[in-house]
Amino acid sequence: MDIGVLLPTSTAQWGADGDPRELIAFGRRAEDLGFSSLFVNDSLISPRIEALTMLAALAPVTGAVTLGTAALLPFLRRPVQAAQSLASVDLLSGGRLVVTVGAGFPGRFGRPLYDLSEVPWPRRFARLDETVALWRAVWNGADSFHGDLIHVTGIPPATRPSRPGGPPVWLGGAAPAALDRTGRLYDGWLPYPPDPADYASGLAAVHRAAAGAGRTAGDVTPALFVTVHVGADASGGRHALEDYARTVYGMPLEELEKIQALVAGPTEHVARQLERYVTAGARHLVLRLATLDLRSQREQLERVAELVPALRGQAAFTARG
Template structure:
């Protein structure tokens, strides 16, 4: 079975000189044979907003899946977000996947504050928001969740696909694994060890079985940072620079939290293959390169050298 290979768009303003080139980047990814193109979400640092980015790509591309990795729904009014997502689902002809998350402790509290949403009960709010979206897309006129309650909902834009686009969850805490299995359509974590991925996926499937859902109800994917380079001596320095620019954290810290794969083609392909052997059927690759031009070079390398090894 072929592994789906996707690319994260470098939407941060420090990585591009002309935002319109991001659309060309997504089109080029499709031409290189990638299966999906993704955009991430944060209020920390200037960037192109992910739903806007995917809306622009919906008419510029024809085949690739368009996804968020991950969208943070707490930053948006939930009813309006449902309409925005349904609109992109229509504009893309049903090529949308929405991965959602609740943010990162120590980093996202300020984002919640400026969005005027309480940090407390964020997981319940996230699950309710997704359930509300599905209710709106199905034409329901009321919703009563644990955090969100609406007695009189307006008629909303239905989704292109019945029930809406697939909604995936990012995260690998025990509660996230349980909620993925019970409530979501896919799983997009970034564990630094393939063994952790295998164990997490098993937990997701146990939760799905307990909820009466089949194993194939949840699409298993992986978010992974990638850098192809023959400069073995300098690779950690380059990764450290990228991590400090992206997170304000050293590489030594980031690699204990997230999947990071770097080095010659053979090493990158072999490590990614360990994740696919652990059950990941789709890989979302974030390229650890500082500019759009350098990311284009890396993307072509991935397409021509790593992708064949994963097929």
């Protein structure tokens, strides 16, 4: 059972007096507290530290934690250049990189970014799959790539990742097509469904697709992205989630919780809710801390660390059962 934390790389999570250089110490403290992974997200909409820059900064100051993206948006970058950057981070970390990718979705977090990147919106999912296939080809020494949408020739010798074949690539998303593509093409699944039952049914669909492609369930890491806030009571937790939803997403909590997994309340309540996802099959939790300044982020990190032993115990119990 792996339990990781999302670093607060967005300015919305620093507070008025926040210093983003503190994120290095934040990551090191998370490793010391027993978290097994550090993740960052990616966007051009809100000001933030660029995802791969953040991971490159963390690589030499951490020792064992997985470094991951949740999720990287490949259409924001030239495919061959991104393959080089990812291979470099994997090398600098000694093979600890995991790359979760996504294609974006309609609204302010989707099509406007494609326009800024001068990449066509139509067939975006096919473009995502081809981009990942190109990365893998480059990591394996290919000098050309020919897909339906992407054609590259004359690729010079590129940086090879630490691991043969490159870092694992996971897919975010829970639409039926995404479940099928995850099972056939990707090394992991990182969705955020509000209901653990939907996680269980989605994971079953991923496993069916994997079997149909001649793969096993073990070829796909079952992960979960979930926003948490640990506090003294449920009402205070709801208030924190409401502030977070409106500040980060510009929408009320009642709308955000229809599409994303969010959990708040006392330690025992949060643990029980997360254990439901563990029972549903999740084996790598990526926890986003729902606060809006670095001091509160550090406080939440300490509180959430108290959940780690119980969640790992639940995973062991579920595996035995």
